[in-house]
Amino acid sequence: MAANNSGSEPPIPEDDEGLGGVTHEEEAAEAKGKAPAASTTTMNRSGSRPQLDLSGAAIHGTLEDRNPTILLPNQSDDISHLALDIGGSLIKLVYFSRHADQPTEDKRKLSTKRRLEIFTGARRSYPVLGGRLHFVKFETGKLNECLDFISSKQLHRGGVDSPSWRSGAQPDNIVIKATGGGAFKYADLFKERLGVSLEKEDEMDCLVAGANFLLKAIRHEAFTHMDGQKEYVQIDQNDLFPYLLVNVGSGVSIIKVDGHGKFQRVSGTNVGGGTYWGLGRLMTECKSFDELLELSQRGDNSTIxxxxxxxxxxxxxxxxxxxxxxxxxxxxxxxxxxxxxxxYRPEDISLSLLRMISYNIGQISYLNALRYGLKRIFFGGFFIRGHAYTMDTISFAVHFWSKGEAKAMFLRHEGFLGALGAFMSYEKHGLDDLSAHHLVERFPMGAPYVGGKIHGPPLGDLNEKISWMEKFVQKGTQITAPVPMGAPATTGMGGFERPTSKGDILRSDASAALNVGVLHLVPSLDVFPLLEDPKTYEPNTIDLDHDEFKYWFTILSDHLPDLVEKAVASEGGTDDAKRRGDAFAHAFSAHLARLTEEPAAYGKFGLANLLELREECLREFQFFDAYVSIKQRENEASLAVLPDLLMELDSMDEEDRLLALIEGVLAANIFDWGSKACVDLYNQGTIIEIYRMSRKKMQRPWRIDNFDTFKSRMLKKDQPYKRALISVDNAGADVVLGMLPLAREFLRRGVEVVLVANSLPALNDITANELPEIVAEAAKHCGILRKAAEAGGLIVDAMAGIQGDAKDEPASVPLMVVENGCGSPCIDFRQVSSELAAAAKDADLLILEGMGRSLHTNLNARFKCDALKLAMVKNQRLAEKLFNGNIYDCICKFEPVS
Ligand SMILES: Nc1ncnc2c1ncn2[C@@H]1O[C@H](COP(=O)(O)OP(=O)(O)O)[C@@H](O)[C@H]1O
Ligand SMILES: CC(C)(COP(=O)(O)O)[C@@H](O)C(=O)NCCC(=O)O
Ligand SMILES: [Mn+2]
Structure with missing residues (x-):
């Protein structure tokens, strides 16, 4: 992420959320990791102090504490959280922020987790090592700003929240990893100004380590860029090496990479980014790199x-x-x-220079690829700057000279390879062990608004953040990097005549910086073990192409005022809440504008990502549960009629009851505050009236209707299911009148049930935190639920007064609740909580409920166990697209494994 130090913008790193600016919700999502066993792999890196040493990690205090402290007995307090790459043009910083406080865990949840782990034999989990990697850059010429930034955030001392900083201790001999020439050149200055020693890491080592890490751990890191089209490339870990790495910084390094730590710098050229910027500065009046690049977009090189x-x-x-x-x-x-x-026009000069240098780099790279028989060339370095024309020119050269044999690919973290590699050279940061499923990239709106807890020079308050966003929006929407025209086949080496831009201003560094988000490290996330093939699994059902995005842009924009109103109300409607509400609306609109302009800006983006972005954006502005009161109201109304429903169900024979249960689930899935059509309905009646109406309209066959197969499977007495994972959706009638009665049916049949719910709120979805209370409430009217909830440890104290006779009752299979690791209305099974992964190990049935989790995502997902996907389609366009159907159609898709 860039600090926009060029031009008139303040020297503020845009990604920064502040070391202390961590919301409890975010912590809750991230920081619940199992303590990985202390790394046993030996790393042949140059020696440095051990970093996060998790060996012997233990929860300090009782498990029931709200904020249990994690003791890392073997961890020295002073952790370097910072690595630098000080280049000829730019200083790149990668720093890690750890959470100051640990997440909250409620009593019952912890108890359920313990129960579950008893059942699954899994290790107890410790909420440790959640954290984030931030990417920031400064101009080398403005080293002082960089030093101020480090100093104000105390990054060299592990951040302002580190124990040593809090205690006022002044550790001497702090060592920071640094690479690039500046690590030598400016070592004394760092010592003088910050009291730190720079430990030099070899630049090539770092570039390669950084590139290898990114290619392994970030799903949408590498992409091709041809004729203005960006396409993300799926990297096969088993077929990555050898490749050619071309780092286009001030100068150019060309490295043949054969493996981890195995490489050779085979070539380079002194005609690189510094040449473009240097010559450009001399020949035009440009004051900044971006200005020069922007000029090129209006240039015509044929005059030169x-x-x-x-x-x-x-x-x-x-x-x-x-x-x-x-x-x-x-x-x-x-x-x-x-x-x-x-x-000569400066515009034309700039374009001629850019073409000359980009072609040259493309051509030299191709020759080296040819020399070593390599087909893949990855380009990094900040010369690229995510700039469409530069990338197209390089790609064109590689394609043209290799006759399509070699492929040019670019990296989203282009300029940060060296800094990332330096960061990784700290031992025991554990980065080496992280895989794609441990990393969640978020795109916060830059500067922090963290409830007054702001450190350093960043934007001081919400007003500043808002004005930053306004700049971002303005620039971001007018600007589009130029898309070259012309078919290469007809124009030969020229490729294309000249850039034809949709706009003629360069996308601001601020918005371009959003190409690189904040990397959240969440070691507790796992790949869902029941995915049939994680490699080919794609959560999103529909590609978010141009038309699709346009549709969702309108839907989400239209929904925004209502969402803001609810969010503000959920925070008491105070002036502060209103300001945050406005800021949220601005921020989310800015994201939408950014994505309209460049759909692939944040990596390969599907509807699931878009819906999640909205929830994340709410959290960024400290709206933790916008629908809290609606959820409560609907839960209460539904719980009041639950006993009657259970009685009615109990009066039916088995077959009728099964049908009534599935009908009930589908009918109650209508309560979705994310669907405009449904929200309009809610104005026409009470929740119970709508529920009844919805049930009455259940007419089979449903749009997809595998109910009979499912029923036959359920009725096979000799082959009962062992454990059902039931993923629930909305609060209120959906969970209370739909899913709980279904869960109860499994329990009564002796099937263990694990209810799977969101870790964090999303629209009116029920969360794993809220569920035990609802179960406890329902259990007051139902012995089956009560015994199962007790057996699953769900009911800890709420039932204490009325369970006197429990001892005499036969043991029940357990009912448990686990969180899914998500804070979105959809679910990506490549990244679920470790609890869910543990619970899945013994499951032989997975039930997915709701549009988000079983239609928008996972409709086509295949699992290793039987799967039942249940949803009411509450969107006309989706109904048409997926099923050639209509709004309010119902889906009952049963997919047995055999
Ligand atoms: N804001 C900027 N200021 C200066 N140069 C920039 C900027 N953004 C991109 N560049 C380009 O990036 C090059 C530096 O790339 P980088 O990968 O950081 O290399 P180095 O490590 O040599 O500084 C510059 O020479 C210039 O061409
Ligand atoms: C966000 C949702 C996926 C949630 O649906 P659910 O999973 O609760 O069934 C859904 O509300 C949705 O797709 N809404 C689209 C917007 C609309 O139709 O107005
Ligand atoms: Mn929902």
Whole structure:
């Protein structure tokens, strides 16, 4: 993430959320890791102090504490959380922020977890080592700003929340990992200003380590860029090496990478980013790199470059495949023009320079790829700057010269390879052991608003944050990096005539910086073990292509005022809440605008990601549960009629009851505050009236109707299910009148039930925290639920007064609740909580309920166990697209494994 130090913007790193600016919810989502066993892998890195040493980690205090402290007895207090790459042009910082406080765990939840772990034999989990990696850059010429930034955040001392900083201790001899030439050049200055010693790491080592890490751990890191089209590339870990790494910084390094730590710098060129910026500065009046790049977008290089057509009297040199527009000689036209520098347009100069240097780099890279028989070339370094024209030019050169044999790919964290590699050279940060499923990238709106807990020079308050966002929105929406035109086949080496931009201003560094988010490290996340094939699994059912995005843009924008109103009300409607509400609306609109402009800006983005972004954005502005009162109201109303429903069900025979239960689930799934159509319905009646109406309309066959197969399977007495994982959706009638009675049916049949619910709120979805109370309430009217909830440890104290006779009752199979690790209306089974992963091990049935989890995502997902997907379709377009159907259609999709 860039500190926008060029131009007029303040020297503020845009990604920064503040070391202390951690919301409890975020912590809750992140910081519930099992303590990984102390790493036993030996790393042959240069020695440094051990970093986070988790060996012997233990919860200090009781498990029931709200904020149990984690003791890391073997962890020295002073953790370096910072690594630097000080280059010729830019200083890159990668720093880690750990959470100051630990997440809250409520009593019953902890108890359920313990129960579950008894059942699954899993290790007890410890909420440790949640944290985030931040990416920031400064211009090397403004080193002082960088030093101020480090100092204000005390990054060299592990951050302002570190024990040593809090205790006022002044550790001497702090060592920070640094790479790049500046690690040598500025070592004394760092010592003088910050009292730290820079421990130098080899630059090539770092580049390679950084690239390897990114290619392994970040799902959407590498992409191709041809003819203005960005396409993310799925990297096969088993087929990554060898590859060519071309780092285009001030100068260019070309490295053949054969494995982890196995590489050779095979070439380089002194004509690189520094050349473009340096020559450009001399030849134009530009004051910043971005200004120069922006100029190029309005340039026409044919006034400066000698083209084939200039030499051949306007003709192509078709015999060797060169079109008239091919550059024969960069800057060649200026020799005969008899003009002064000032006679040329700076725009044209900038474009000629950019083409000259990008082609040259592409060509040299290709030659080296050819020399070593390599097909894949990854380009990094900040010269690229996510700039479409630069990437297209390089890609074109590689494609043209290799006749399509070699592929140019770019990295989203382009300029941070070295800094990341330096960061990884700290031992025991554990980064090496992280896989894609441990990392969640978030795109916060930059500067922190953290309830007054702000550190350092960043934006001081919400107003500043809002004004930053406004700048971001303004720039972000007008601006589009140019998309080159013209088919390479007809234009030969020239590729394309000149950039034809949709807008003519360069996307601000601020919005471009959002290409790189904050990397949340969540060691407690796991791949869901019941996925049939995690490699081919794709959570999103529908591609968020241009049309689809446009549709959702409108839906989400229209929904925004109502959401803000609810969010503000949920926080008491105070002035502060209103301001945050406005800021949230701004921020979310800014994200939407950014994505409209560049749909692939945040990696490959599906509807699930978009819906999650909205929830994350609410949390960023400290709205933790916008629908809290609606959820409470609907829970109460539904619990009041539950006893009657259970009685009615109990009066039916088995087959009728099964049908009534599934009907009940589908009917009650109508209570979804994310669907405009349904929200309009809610104004027309009470929740119970709507529920009844919805049930009455249940007419089979449903749009997808595998009920009979499911029923037959349920009725097979010789093959009962052992454990059902039941993923629930909305609060109120949905869970109380739909899912709980279904769960009860399994329990009464002797099937263990694990209710799976969100870790964090999303719309009106029920969360795993809220569920035990609802179960306890329901259990007051139902012996089956009560015994099962007791057996599952769900009811700890609420039932204490009325369970006197429990001892005499036969033991029940347990009913448990686990969180799914998500804070979104959808679920990506590549990243679920370790509890859910543990619970899945003995499960032979998975039930997914609701549009978000079983239609928008996972409709086509295949599992290793039987799966039942239940939902009411509450969106006309989705009904048409997926099922050629209509709004309020019902889906009952049963997929037995055999
Ligand atoms: N804001 C910026 N200021 C200066 N140069 C920039 C900026 N953004 C991109 N660049 C380009 O990036 C190059 C530096 O890339 P980088 O990977 O940081 O290399 P180095 O480690 O040599 O500084 C510069 O020479 C310039 O071409
Ligand atoms: C966000 C949702 C997926 C939640 O649906 P659920 O999973 O609760 O069934 C759903 O409300 C949705 O797709 N809404 C689309 C917006 C609309 O139709 O107005
Ligand atoms: Mn929902």
């Amino acid at each position: 470059d000698m083209l084939v057509g200039d030499i051949y009297g306007g003709l192509d040199y078709s015999k060797i495949g060169l079109s008239a527009s091919t550059i024969a000689s960069s800057f060649g036209k200026t020799i005969s023009d008899n003009k002064e520098l000032s006679d």
